[in-house]
Structures are given as structure tokens and as C-alpha cells.
Amino acid sequence: MPIPYKSDGGTLHPALELAKPGHYFCETNYSFDEEVRKQLSDLRFMLIFLSTSFMSASPPSGSSKRRVRTEAQMSQKRLADRVKHRENRQEHKQRMERMEADIAQIRKNLDTVSAQLRTLPQLSADLVALQQRSSQKPPGEAYEMDTSVETPDFPAGRRAATAGGAPCATADHHDIPPAEVPEEMSSLFPTPSHVDCRCGVQHHSQADCLEYRSFAILYESHAAFPKDPLHARSLPRNPELPNMTLHSYGDNAVTCFLTSFLKGFEMASVETLFGVYFFAYRLMRWRLHPDPMTLKDVPPWLLPTEVQNTYPHPVSIDYIPWPDLRDFLCTNPRIKSRHSVKIYLESLQLKWPPGCPLMAVEGGQVCVSPEFEAIACDLNNWELGPPWLEAFPRLVSLVHP
Structure with a gap:
């Protein structure tokens, strides 16, 4: 059934100019239908183009304005940086002083140990000589000499x-x-595996001595x-x-x-x-x-x-x-x-x-x-x-x- 079309005034799109008051759209009107499709296709292309242009011109989402500090803020930042640098230098200085003190103590300990080690040969010689003198005397004679002190x-x-x-x-x-x-x-010599004490009894550990x-x-x-x-x-x-x-x-x-x-x-x-x-x-x-x-x-x-x-x-x-x-x-x-x-x-x-x-x-x-x-x-x-x-x-x- 024909659909009537009435214009209510105003400027129409060229594709719609073909539709005059009193005209009827018929299914058999192929030339008019093709023209309308063409004009509508152009209209869709124009809308897509305008939408793309508008989106490309807008700033990207998530972007922010660059922060600009005031002079007072810049002065406060410079002061904080100076304090931080001063603390870092002080901490580094203290760390170096501790390391130097540790090195000095280690050197002192090494000198002490070296001095003690230098006396070991003489101590060993004295012990060997004492053992040789003791072995040359009978046990009874050695005891009589000791108790007669x-x-x-x-x-x-x-x-x-x-x-x-x-x-x-x-x-x-x-x-x-x-x-x-x-x-x-005594700290220079290793601890023996058995307990050498004056108790005169057998011990299982030093805790019993x-x-x-x-x-x-x-x-x-x-x-x-x-x-x-x-x-x-x-x-x-x-x-x-x-x-x-x-x-x-x-x-x-x-x-x-x-x-x-x-x-x-x-x-x-x-x-x-x-x-x-x-x-x-x-x-x-x-x-x-x-x-x-x-x-x-x-x-x-x-x-x-x-x-x-x-x-x-x-x-x-x-x-x-x-x-x-x-x-x-x-x-x-x-x-x-x-x-x-x-x-x-x-x-x-x-x-x-x-x-x-x-x-x-x-x-x-x-x-x-x-x-x-x-x-x-x-x-x-x-x-x-x-x-x-x-x-x-x-x-x-x-x-x-």
C-alpha cells in the first residue's frame, strides 16, 4: 500500500527533495529507491568522517597537566635535598670510622697473636728439656727431691x-x-679430648670437674x-x-x-x-x-x-x-x-x-x-x-x- 509523505517545512536533504508533497513511495519505484540508498550512504560516510576527526583532535584520555611548583615549594625542596645529602654524608663517615676501628683492632690482635706464637718454640724447647731431665731420674728419687723442698x-x-x-x-x-x-x-693450645684435672676420678665431661x-x-x-x-x-x-x-x-x-x-x-x-x-x-x-x-x-x-x-x-x-x-x-x-x-x-x-x-x-x-x-x-x-x-x-x- 502506498505511504504518503508530507513535508512540515524546512530545508531537506537533497536525497529527500525527491519526495514532494503528494508523492507516493511505491515498491516498484526502483530509480528513486537507488538514489535514496546512495544519498544515505554518503550521509553515513560523512558522519563517520566527522566523528573520527573530532576524536583525533581531542586530547588522549589519561593525560595530565604538567605540575608546576611555586618558588616556595622549590625552596623547600632544595632545603630537604640538602638535609638528606648531609645525613648521607654523616652516615658514610660513621661507617668509615667503624671500619677503620675494626681494622685497627684486628691488627692489634694479630700483633698479640704473633708475639705469642714467637714464644712457642722457646716453650717447646723448655718442655723437652724438662722432660729429658725428668726421664733421667728414677720416679722415687724425683719424688724425694720434690718433697724435700x-x-x-x-x-x-x-x-x-x-x-x-x-x-x-x-x-x-x-x-x-x-x-x-x-x-x-692455655688458650694457645687445643683442649684435649679427655678432661685433665686434679679430681682423681673419671669424668664424662668437664661439667663434672x-x-x-x-x-x-x-x-x-x-x-x-x-x-x-x-x-x-x-x-x-x-x-x-x-x-x-x-x-x-x-x-x-x-x-x-x-x-x-x-x-x-x-x-x-x-x-x-x-x-x-x-x-x-x-x-x-x-x-x-x-x-x-x-x-x-x-x-x-x-x-x-x-x-x-x-x-x-x-x-x-x-x-x-x-x-x-x-x-x-x-x-x-x-x-x-x-x-x-x-x-x-x-x-x-x-x-x-x-x-x-x-x-x-x-x-x-x-x-x-x-x-x-x-x-x-x-x-x-x-x-x-x-x-x-x-x-x-x-x-x-x-x-x-
Whole structure:
């Protein structure tokens, strides 16, 4: 059916000029239809061209304007850059100073090690010569020569002080550990696979050795002083009865060490075990914190002598009750190998008065008797019997004058 077309005025596209008022579009009007298609195709091409031109002329999406700083901002940026450069230079300078200090310390250590290494040939020669001289003498003759060494001239009044009087005049100079002198030279030699000590018993490790454990406890306690200076003062004045009977290790390093160590030895009696535990505990307690309070609790005859503070010696000598014997062992190192801890602990005896009870009950608890401390702190109540008496008859005068 024909579709009428009416114009409402205005300018029409040329392609539409063909359609006049009153004209009809017919399906059979092929010439008109082709012309309209051509004009519409041109119109679509023009729209596409205009759209492409407009898009190419517009700025790309995502582009931003260039930032322009003000003069104040530029000045602030320059100031920040100068501060940053100054910090970098200071950090670099400090790093260089640390490196130079490390290099200087390394050179100093190398010089020290080189100086020590230069002494090794002479030490080796001296040791070889000493071994050759020792091998040329029979063992019995060498021992007789060693034990015949004259006893050093001890200060007058020593024996009077050891009987329970006031401490000797050198009692205030006991802060020097006795093994600091040979420590530097011993560090040059490798540690042997077995434990070489004066205990006289077989050890599975260094932790069971009297020498090693004594120094370890002292070092750990003194190293902890800056953090906990009151730790040593918190130790009780006396060990508890379960500690002295070796049934409990206690809650501090001293009782733990003494209990574990004394379990490996046999004492002459229970009184002797209690006495050894007692004065060894007092000595270690003072060593951990040498102040007037702990010093007062140590028996005067057990305090280190001037000879002990002068001559390097094994720490086990410090536990021997007799000062003259300790000084003799410190000044005659050639015979120390026979003086083991085992022979002393098996020979040491506390002469307990007959009829005096060792235990007492106070407040419903079992404890040592009140007379125990007075008896154990009297050197006249201590003696050395066999096997020490049979092995060292020439030294009896140092123990029983």
C-alpha cells in the first residue's frame, strides 16, 4: 500500500527533495529507491568522517597537566635535598670510622697473636728439656727431691690465726681469681679430648670437674652482676639439711654444684661430709659476692693467703683447710699431680666430740645441731689420715704442727 509523505517545512536533504508533497513511495519505484540508498550512504560516510576527526583532535584520555611548583615549594625542596645529602654524608663517615676501628683492632690482635706464637718454640724447647731431665731420674728419687723442698717462710702468727683467731692481714686482698695468669697461654693450645684435672676420678665431661665448675659458676655469677647485683646476696647463709645429705640439689648454683660433685666421693663419716659441705659452701658464697658480710662467715683459716693470690694454682687447692699446706702446694707445682681431690676427700676427717648429737629438732623440723658450726669452724677438729698420711709423710708438719 502506498505511504504518503508530507513535508512540515524546512530545508531537506537533497536525497529527500525527491519526495514532494503528494508523492507516493511505491515498491516498484526502483530509480528513486537507488538514489535514496546512495544519498544515505554518503550521509553515513560523512558522519563517520566527522566523528573520527573530532576524536583525533581531542586530547588522549589519561593525560595530565604538567605540575608546576611555586618558588616556595622549590625552596623547600632544595632545603630537604640538602638535609638528606648531609645525613648521607654523616652516615658514610660513621661507617668509615667503624671500619677503620675494626681494622685497627684486628691488627692489634694479630700483633698479640704473633708475639705469642714467637714464644712457642722457646716453650717447646723448655718442655723437652724438662722432660729429658725428668726421664733421667728414677720416679722415687724425683719424688724425694720434690718433697724435700723447704717450706716457704710464712708470715708470723699464721698458726695462731688458723686456730680460730682473727683473719690474716692479707684477707682483704682476695679478689684476684687464682687462675687468671695462665689463662692467656692455655688458650694457645687445643683442649684435649679427655678432661685433665686434679679430681682423681673419671669424668664424662668437664661439667663434672671441680676446676671447671668452680670457674664456670664464678664467671656466670660475676657476669650477671650488672643485671642482678643482689643475686649472690640472696643465697642463704647456710645450706639446708637435704643439700648436705646429698638428697637435694637445692635452688642455687652453689648447692647444685656441691651436691653433684660430692656424690662421686666417699667420706670418712657423715660428720665429715657435713663439715666439708659447710665450709665449701661458705667459701663459694663469699667468692660469688666478696663483701664484708660473706667474708665474715668464712672461717679465717680458709681465706686465701698472700701466696695463693700471688702464685697461679689449681682452684682445688683453695678448698684445703690448712693454709701452710696450701702455700706449699702453690709454691711447689712439680708435686701437684699426686695431690688429687680424691685422696684429700678420702683422708679428711672431722673429729666429732663423743656424745654430741649431730642432728636436732627445731620448730618441728630436723636440722643440724647448734654446736655444728662451732665445731666445723675450728681447725683443731680437722685432720688428715690415710691414705694421704701414708703418701706424704714429710708434709705432716704442715697439717699437724
